[in-house]
Amino acid sequence: MKEHPEGGTAAALLADPRIRRRLPTAGTALGAGLAVWLLGGWRLGLTVAVLVVIGDVVRRSRKTSSVTAWQKSSAAERRTEKQLKSLQRNGYVVLHARAVPRDDDGVSDGRIDHLVIGPSGVYAIDSEKWDKRLPVRTMSHLKLFHGPFNKKDRLDEARWEAQQASSILAARCGFEVPVQPSVAIYGPSIPWKVMRVRDVDVYAGNRARAYLRRRPKILTEGDVERIFEAAQQALPPKYPD
Template structure:
């Protein structure tokens, strides 16, 4: 069932709960000064397993070990190792081709600019935006993830990914748990968006000293989207040209001081993925 936004400014059914407000005496009362920082700790096993990239490589490793064992018994160690390597390489190539065959990757920068133009129009309403921000995945700041647009405003904090998909393939959902683009299940794409939003939330929260929820979302350009906003696997999904409306119709939950403090924390703790990205 599609989730539609209400034009009267009330929160739509199924939309995220209001972002957690700082406790009394928190940032709104204390002013925009920096909050206490928490020293980064080692990643737990659960956090590592929640990383979609790590999960993919673990799955490849398990399959490769099984292939190695079977071929080793049947034809020897050398052929077993070769078969295991081919399995890993073949899966990497397959995933790459699957994504590029249905997603107009060469238009990615163009759709990001479209979303950027929409978000720029919200600046007069008190929104701050950071573009192409890396999400550090360890204490050394190493990251292969990226949030296309991190939006901080009166209605909360949002991690928006702009996606260019093949307009010839329909987009559909199943029970708010599955998203399909034609025959392709977009589970991994949604899980990565959600995971990066949760990680950004943790990083920013540690920096400011209070909880800052970050809602992940995907703005899709190309195919027709038969709903206004749909939550699938905890990620909001909508047509790319609705990005501004998606943010504008939500209730105010942050003060001007909150917005500025969170923006400064995000700017300091989430480095630009590319030089001059903002």
């Protein structure tokens, strides 16, 4: 019996999940291009097909994340993750979705969205997506409101998680490791750059990168590496692959 390598190659390609995910896009692009070609010529048809493919690539890139659990629904976390990538050239390293102990009152979900370690220190960033129709305001640096809703629980959660990370990392490293909690808010307008409320830094989500820039250096390269290694070992991924 003759072998048919072409058939085997086609089967292998179809078995590849990356190829299967792109088949609907290819079909849509081909269909749209063919329809426009019949009506307006092959050049216009080809242009439409290319635009369909480009649109799909852009859409998929917005959903790309190193944390599988974030790829479908957690747009806020993905947006912060994307901003933090550019800080690597400045000596920062980032761990996403790391597990910490829950508190007895159930305030914390036991997850730090983004643990950032760099020359200026260690930061626990919580990414939040809030209703953009409601204003955000503070009261004497002690209370945070989103419309009529007191967001004390979000501040308590961020502070608790940072404290847990600080204690765990200090035990591993053998020296104090302060971890500054912060909340990056997407959706509503934030009428300040950075405001510290109940010891938690609060700012607009699109300022996450700027929040970490232009700070005084307090950690050496060796400190950053040591803390990063300790965090990798002591703060496991919240969503193991």
